[in-house]
Amino acid sequence: MNITYDDEHRIFRLEAGGMCYCMGLTGEEGILTHLYFGPAIGTEDIAYLSRAAEYPGIQGPEDRDRAGFLDALPAEMPGYGTGDFRSPAVIVRDGRGQCTVHPVYEGHRITDGKPVLSGLPATFAGEQEAKTLEITLTDPSAGVRLVLSYSVFDDLPVVTRSVVFINDSPEELTLTRLFSCSVDMDLTDARMLTLNGAWGREKKMQISPVVIGQQSVSSLRGVSSHQAHPFLGLLAPGASQDAGEVYGFSLVYSGNFLAQVERNANDLLRVQLGIHPLGFSCRVAPGECFTAPEAVMIYSDRGLTGMTHTCHALCREHLIRSRYLHRKRPVLINNWEATFFDFDLEKLLKIARRAKKEGLELLVMDDGWFGKRDDDNSSLGDWVVNEKKLPGGLKRLSDELAAIGMKFGIWVEPEMVSPDSDLYRAHPDWAFSVDGRTPCRARNQYVLDLTRKEVRDAIFDQLCAVLDSADIAYVKWDMNRALTDVASHGEGGENGGLFHRFILGTYDLQERLLARYPDLLLENCSSGGGRFDMGMLFYSPQIWTSDDTDAIERLAIQEGTALLYPLSTMGAHISVSPSQAVGRLVPMTTRGHVALAGTFGYELDIDHLPEADAALIPGQVALYHRFNDLIREGDYYRIFSAQEEQYHDSYIVVEKDRSRALMTWVQVLARPAARSVRVRIPGLDPDGKYRIGIADPAVRNDDGSGNFLHEGEVHAMRAFLDRPVSGRTLAGAGILIPVLRGDFRSMLLEFVREQA
Ligand code: GLA
Secondary structure: OEEEEEOOOOEEEEEEOOEEEEEEEEOOOOEEEEEEEEEOOOOOOOHHHHOOOOOOOOOOOOOOOOHHHHHHOOEOOOOEOOOOOOOOOEEEEOOOOOOOEOOEEEEEEEEEOOOOOOOOOOOOOOOOOEEEEEEEEEEOOOOEEEEEEEEEEOOOOEEEEEEEEEEOOOOOEEEEEEEEEEEEEEOOOOEEEEEEEEOOEEEEEEEEEOOOEEEEEEEOOOOOOOOOOOEEEEEOOOOOOOOEOEEEEEEOOOOOEEEEEEEOOOOEEEEEEEEOOOOOOEEEOOOOEEEEEEEEEEEEOEHHHHHHHHHHHHHHHHOOOOOOOOOOOOOEEEOHHHHOOOOOHHHHHHHHHHHHHOOOOEEEEOOOOEOOOOOOOEOOOOOOEOOOOOOOHHHHHHHHHHHHOOEEEEEEOOOEEOOEOHHHHHOHHHEOOOOOOOOOOEOOEEEEOOOOHHHHHHHHHHHHHHHHOOOOOEEEEOOOOOOOOOOOOOOOOOOOOHHHHHHHHHHHHHHHHHHHOOOOEEEEOEOOEOOOOHHHHOOOOEEEOOOOOOHHHHHHHHHHHHOOOOHHHEEOEEOOOOOOOOOOOOOHHHHHHHHOOOOOEEOOOHHHOOHHHHOOHHHHHHHHHHHHHHHHHOEEEEEEOOOOOOOEEEEEEEOOOOOEEEEEEEEOOOOOOOOOEEEOOOOOOOOOEEEEEEOOHHHHOOOOOOOOOOHHHHHHOOOOEOOOEEHHHHHHOOEEEOOOOOOOEEEEEEEEEOOO
16 A cells, blocks of 8 residues: 655545545646546556546636636645536535535655544554545635545555645634545446435445446444445446446435535446435534545456445455454354343343353343333333343343353443333433424333434433343344434534434444443444434444345345445344234244344344254254355355346355355245356355365255255366365356255355365
8 A cells, every 4th residue: 555645747646445536636726636546556647537628627726717717626625616517525604604615735744654543433444554634625704624535444445535624714613524535537338336224124226327427325223224325335337246447425424414416418427325414413613623424446457346346345454443353253143033121031041041052152032121111112212121021130131141051132222212211201302302392202102312422321321230230241232223403402502413413422432332332232223224324333243134034035135235345344144934014924944044144143032943943053053164164254245146137145254365165045036947056155265176075064955944955066066066066167168056946945056165
């Protein structure tokens, strides 16, 4: 990695991992211009890429007729109201309502390492692992100064950027927009990739043409949301899964966001990500500053796979701080889908005893253990154990679990309050609400005003009392509604930036929690994957991926999530069949194979499971122990996507040294009169010889689960099973997987490289 400034041609050059990102200073005033983002190039003068010399160019500062010029210039921090009529990256208003801003170069510095972003999640790096370029821009007439920070890491083809706004004027200024990145790319006929969904079906991949005008995905819900994701990809013409140029833009943020691409008449694309300007404004006093969250920009010349691998590496090496990141997580059993609110000490212990017998390690007690909560109508905010359900409190439960040999985890939802709670009765003003209007309930609850320190302190104290009362190894931190009626009753509370300050409040609480309980395994959740983003991964090494635990639905959800995030971050549990989400019948082995691609656990009543299913649990747990190191740390490749092709879904995880790999094959639907499917195996060592075996012995036993691999099916794979085949042949010629009899069938194939 390297960052240089070419003084003669006024070009900044950021290089890492075969990627290069260049900016220039255009005109005498020094407008920061985007020049290039792509594969490594030489050090020649490429300032011509700004096209500043072409009509309607400018010659000098006297040349005031420059509206057309600015509107065509590829800018890096476009202002507002001075001639660039595309989407601005910054808008600021003074006391008289004036809001033009035109930032130009003032200075820069290049340093080792990467400074932290105070109060915000962000990528991190040691002194030797990263370099940072800070460019200061200024607009004296608006009284605005901006510090843009760009970092590059080791050998990753990534640039991160964040922006600090400083009020340099003698009066208060109101910031109404500050995007984290803004890149003007010369990329014709690109396609845009986004992750969209809904509750229970998060992160479906959508690819659409980029047409003239503006296209965006966004959230105004106060969370990054199930519906949209703070990510935008651009696929150059011809880009595919494994080849071609792909650009990925992500925001390390969990609140309201906008990710937008604007294509102008000259096919220049402006890509912008940042806090959504709607509902955002921030009053900044003279000399004070405001920091926008960090954006991540990835370049891949190996299609989507390259982008995925870079993003996984960035998350693992520079984003997730947890000490559990590289550790096998305990196999858990969560009682939510087993009991919902209807549980007590005995029920939990019964589940725990059986779970222990089957090899499980951690019992997670979900919603309903506190206040008087027997349904979702009450008690959020009263984080005091319900002794009617749990006599002796959490201490007794955790002691009994310890005696059984199980660890203990609990569920909390600290950002919320039920109208029927002691907390709300004592402090109705601690919930967001607008004077004169009854706030809207969602799941019968209100949102706490976490912008107020006294509210955060009170919640934090309650959490500490809970965590200090027993031996609690794990916390599931939930957040089950979108924000509405966002107005604060706090002293001098300014309402413009509340959505942003709310998420800062959440970050602050999680930061304090982890500082005080560094050994805690934290799993974030927001009605499933409603807040599964880079921001939350800074705090927790795993996030509950979706409330939909049906294995077939999960294929698409986990595929979309794994497009950006390592498999080690995805909460994935085996639940009952027919599934509670969609009523689908799926064999237990298939459910197990799909859940292996995540943190792995169970979410069912282990005591009331059909015996044939229960009998498979020890084998599933053994598979987890055998393969989790590989799945957690290896390189993930998509092979087939049931989203694109309804019959199959397949992916492989390859050990970093390519000595071993595990391929998951799911036949979603069977087909009559179909021939076998040719599958080319990516990622293996071309010169290595691999022995391929069926990894899960359970599918070889006819136990009535419906996923029995018949002798004929095994026979059809004899050409490659249990005999050495080179990685080169596997990548080129591939293997043939026969059509299996029945829907929702699956198998795991293990590839083991033979010693040379
Ligand atoms: C959310 C979570 C579930 C469960 C319930 C409890 O929906 O996503 O996993 O914890 O809340 O109320």
